[in-house]
Amino acid sequence: MRAIGRATLALLAVIGQLAIFTGQTLSHLVRPPLYPREIGAALFQIGWSSLPVVGLTALFTGGALALQIYAGGARFSAEAVVPQIVAIGMVRELGPVLVGLMIAARVTSSIAAEIATMKVTEQIDALVTLSTDPMKYLTLPRVLAATLAMPVLVGVGDLIGILGGYLVGTGRLGFNPTTYIRNTMDFLEFHDVLSSLVKGAVFGFIAALIGCWYGMTSGRGAMGVGRATKGAVVAAAVLILAANFLLTEAFFST
Amino acid sequence: MIELTGVEKSFGDNHVLRGIDLTVERGTSLVVIGGSGTGKSVLLKCILGLIPPDRGVITVDGQDVATGDRDAFLARFGMLFQGSALFDSLPVWQNVAFRLLRGALRRPRGEAREIAIEKLRRVGLGAEVADRLPGELSGGMQKRVGLARAIAADPPIIFFDEPTAGLDPILARVINDLIREIVVDMKATAITITHDMGSVRAIADRVAMLHGGRLRWTGTRAEMDDTADPYVTQFIHGSATGPIETLR
Ligand SMILES: Nc1ncnc2c1ncn2[C@@H]1O[C@H](COP(=O)(O)OP(=O)(O)OP(=O)(O)O)[C@@H](O)[C@H]1O
Numbered sequence: 001m002r003a004i005g006r007a008t009l010a011l012l013a014v015i016g017q018l019a020i021f022t023g024q025t026l027s028h029l030v031r032p033p034l035y036p037r038e039i040g041a042a043l044f045q046i047g048w049s050s051l052p053v054v055g056l057t058a059l060f061t062g063g064a065l066a067l068q069i070y071a072g073g074a075r076f077s078a079e080a081v082v083p084q085i086v087a088i089g090m091v092r093e094l095g096p097v098l099v100g101l102m103i104a105a106r107v108t109s110s111i112a113a114e115i116a117t118m119k120v121t122e123q124i125d126a127l128v129t130l131s132t133d134p135m136k137y138l139t140l141p142r143v144l145a146a147t148l149a150m151p152v153l154v155g156v157g158d159l160i161g162i163l164g165g166y167l168v169g170t171g172r173l174g175f176n177p178t179t180y181i182r183n184t185m186d187f188l189e190f191h192d193v194l195s196s197l198v199k200g201a202v203f204g205f206i207a208a209l210i211g212c213w214y215g216m217t218s219g220r221g222a223m224g225v226g227r228a229t230k231g232a233v234v235a236a237a238v239l240i241l242a243a244n245f246l247l248t249e250a251f252f253s254t
Numbered sequence: 255m256i257e258l259t260g261v262e263k264s265f266g267d268n269h270v271l272r273g274i275d276l277t278v279e280r281g282t283s284l285v286v287i288g289g290s291g292t293g294k295s296v297l298l299k300c301i302l303g304l305i306p307p308d309r310g311v312i313t314v315d316g317q318d319v320a321t322g323d324r325d326a327f328l329a330r331f332g333m334l335f336q337g338s339a340l341f342d343s344l345p346v347w348q349n350v351a352f353r354l355l356r357g358a359l360r361r362p363r364g365e366a367r368e369i370a371i372e373k374l375r376r377v378g379l380g381a382e383v384a385d386r387l388p389g390e391l392s393g394g395m396q397k398r399v400g401l402a403r404a405i406a407a408d409p410p411i412i413f414f415d416e417p418t419a420g421l422d423p424i425l426a427r428v429i430n431d432l433i434r435e436i437v438v439d440m441k442a443t444a445i446t447i448t449h450d451m452g453s454v455r456a457i458a459d460r461v462a463m464l465h466g467g468r469l470r471w472t473g474t475r476a477e478m479d480d481t482a483d484p485y486v487t488q489f490i491h492g493s494a495t496g497p498i499e500t501l502r
Pocket residue numbers: 265268270289290291292293294295296297336
């Protein structure tokens with residue numbers, strides 16, 4: 001009983017600290033100077049460099065999805081729904097979630113490790129003594145870049161996932177190319193695409209913020225860096241999945 | 255003037271500073287000596303406000319370190335960290351010119367680069383290292399880049415944490431002369447931590463010895479040579495026997 005109480009208190013304390021950290025990060029948005037150079041570098045690192053892994057993930061998933069829906073649909077003679085279900089499945093759920101998890105693996109880990117190393121080697125202290133706020137110089141550019149880049153990455157992932165479905169559908173399952181595309185386009189609604197991009201922005205925000213937070217609060221030494229990195233990836237992945245549930249609920253429950 | 259009164263700092267049950275009272279007059283060079291792990295680096299970080307002390311007051315020219323405009327406060331400081339603490343994603347010259355490339359002391363890029371190269375020259379590094387990354391330099395070179403960064407904006411107060419550690423005797427001499435020059439010519443206030451008694455003699459106006467969480471002894475450089483304090487004499491002669499316990 002007491003253990004549960006203590007754990008709850010600890011959890012509340014962490015949530016409080018994270019909330020303060022988030023507030024501080026966002027407050028730098030409206031307090032000049034911003035560091036455009038840092039934001040640009042972060043956009044490149046997080047956005048552009050993630051394209052290959054996002055593309056590959058989406059391509060294979062879209063293809064597998066088409067095969068599954070075809071096989072499942074065949075059980076009640078509904079093979080024809082492949083284009084529609086692939087589109088909905090990719091855009092509403094798989095695109096944002098898979099890209100989000102890939103970003104947690106790729107971006108959250110590297111942010112956490114980089115910032116934790118900077119902390120351990122006194123680079124964060126050095127920043128402060130050089131009159132540069134680490135939150136403004138390190139955290140904000142990364143969080144901003146991830147939040148802006150992720151909707152684009154998710155959009156690309158959605159498209160490539162649908163392309164994967166299309167390739168399998170027309171190449172292996174005998175769909176007519178024109179019909180496949182028309183069915184996809186007719187079925188998708190603006191609402192679906194919007195939900196996908198909003199999810200992307202939220203997941204990007206979470207991925208970068210959690211990476212920075214674990215980095216900044218890292219313990220000392222190489223072990224501290226390792227712990228921070230592992231903790232950041234796990235926390236970001238779980239939070240992304242939880243946020244996905246809440247956003248799906250908000251967008252699609254009637 | 256830097257003034258510390260009753261400064262205490264513990265990490266868990268490790269009582270590092272147990273009540274430090276210290277005054278450093280403007281334009282003087284104080285050298286802090288003391289055994290490894292006695293809290294010398296922590297002391298500097300407390301003055302800079304990087305580590306909040308548990309108790310006590312620290313003021314610089316009457317301004318409390320913990321309150322007021324931090325940016326304006328820190329703009330007056332230069333700090334060489336014990337581990338250099340260079341930004342490993344930035345080339346050497348951008349490390350040195352970091353302060354000159356952003357914020358209140360911002361200069362045009364070309365000018366900042368020139369200043370950086372000039373400061374590198376003063377610590378014995380040629381212009382060819384300017385575009386290298388810190389990771390490509392030796393430890394002693396990194397230390398000197400850190401030193402160039404600390405003095406880049408000509409701050410009136412400079413802290414050096416073991417500036418000559420890891421340098422050969424000739425370079426150590428160059429660095430000692432540089433620190434002396436900064437204090438004398440530019441009337442800067444300097445606090446230097448060192449284990450090198452040659453450095454102490456070369457740069458100190460005053461010497462303070464940290465032991466057991468307190469300032470065991472303070473005095474001028476001349477007084478240090480004449481003192482009868484067994485702790486200080488053991489330290490400056492580097493003898494293994496004496497009141498300072500070593501684990502063997
Ligand atoms: N951030 C920190 N967290 C916990 N303990 C710390 C921290 N910084 C320093 N310490 C502890 O404080 C004590 C003093 O450390 P400090 O780095 O000031 O020693 P020092 O006198 O500079 O030693 P050296 O001459 O070896 O550099 C050490 O026991 C160290 O473990």
